[in-house]
Amino acid sequence: xxxxxxxxxxxxxxxxxxxxxxxxxxxxxxxxxxxxxxxxxxxxxxxxxxxxxxxxxxxxxxxxxxxxxxxxxxxxxxxxxxxxxxxxxxxxxxx
Amino acid sequence: xxxxxxxxxxxxxxxxxxxxxxxxxxxxxxxxxxxxxxxxxxxxxxxxxxxxxxxxxxxxxxxxxxxxxxxxxxxxxxxxxxxxxxxxxxxxxxxxxxxxxxxxxxxxxxxxxxxxxxxxxxxxxxxxxxxxxxxxxxxxxxxxxxxxxxxxxxxxxxxxxxxxxxxxxxxxxxxxxxxxxxxxxxxxxxxxxxxx
Numbered sequence: 161x162x163x164x165x166x167x168x169x170x171x172x173x174x175x176x177x178x179x180x181x182x183x184x185x186x187x188x189x190x191x192x193x194x195x196x197x198x199x200x201x202x203x204x205x206x207x208x209x210x211x212x213x214x215x216x217x218x219x220x221x222x223x224x225x226x227x228x229x230x231x232x233x234x235x236x237x238x239x240x241x242x243x244x245x246x247x248x249x250x251x252x253x254x255x
Numbered sequence: 256x257x258x259x260x261x262x263x264x265x266x267x268x269x270x271x272x273x274x275x276x277x278x279x280x281x282x283x284x285x286x287x288x289x290x291x292x293x294x295x296x297x298x299x300x301x302x303x304x305x306x307x308x309x310x311x312x313x314x315x316x317x318x319x320x321x322x323x324x325x326x327x328x329x330x331x332x333x334x335x336x337x338x339x340x341x342x343x344x345x346x347x348x349x350x351x352x353x354x355x356x357x358x359x360x361x362x363x364x365x366x367x368x369x370x371x372x373x374x375x376x377x378x379x380x381x382x383x384x385x386x387x388x389x390x391x392x393x394x395x396x397x398x399x400x401x402x403x404x405x406x407x408x409x410x411x412x413x414x415x416x417x418x419x420x421x422x423x424x425x426x427x428x429x430x431x432x433x434x435x436x437x438x439x440x441x442x443x444x445x446x447x448x449x450x451x
Contacts, residue, residue: 178408186307
């Protein structure tokens with residue numbers, strides 16, 4: 161068992177025997193100037209495109225609010241109808 | 256060429272795009288950057304490509320360097336990040352290739368496992384031992400692997416490793432402790448399988 165532990169320790173200590181190597185020659189000749197440096201470029205939007213985006217947002221909001229208002233109107237009419245049905249069904253109690 | 260400048264002045268020269276400053280940066284740090292990449296990637300060609308990418312990346316993004324850390328820390332961080340990204344990309348490619356082979360899509364690109372890595376900086380008598388060590392290191396989780404390599408192979412101090420990895424010194428200690436435990440486990444299994 162001792163032999164195994166010694167062997168593991170030997171392998172772990174072998175990391176100390178790894179020497180630094182020289183960098184390859186290709187790194188000496190790398191010409192950084194041929195790579196453009198990163199710059200944030202702001203591309204201005206055309207006025208027509210701006211208005212188109214604004215119109216589509218307004219249209220989207222409008223359609224959503226219209227759908228919501230229609231849905232809530234339907235919901236209230238359904239609840240009124242169902243109330244009428246209940247009162248009709250249970251009307252015999254009052255008779 | 257010698258450049259007797261303090262770091263902020265040197266960084267401002269780099270930001271101005273001074274070609275001599277860049278040449279100095281490459282000359283001064285190419286060896287360390289290449290060795291970090293080599294130890295992480297365990298492939299000489301890949302390490303060469305990624306080292307080049309590191310310097311290109313420094314050149315392209317020096318304007319974003321705020322000087323919160325030392326220039327070397329930033330440089331080594333780029334080297335570690337790029338190497339780990341490359342390893343992830345290779346693993347993803349391998350997984351994707353395997354999936355494609357299941358579905359019968361024949362690809363021209365061969366898929367093969369990385370062979371045992373023979374480090375060029377190791378003497379012949381230690382070759383077998385370091386090959387086994389690299390095999391075990393490869394099985395470590397990403398963070399433990401990077402921490403172990405930076406500290407034990409690239410000889411960076413705990414503080415330097417913490418700065419490069421953007422973690423605390425106590426996290427470095429714990430990662431190294433866990434890395435050593437995992438390495439011992441892997442090596443123990445290897446020993447049992449090979450019946451020494």
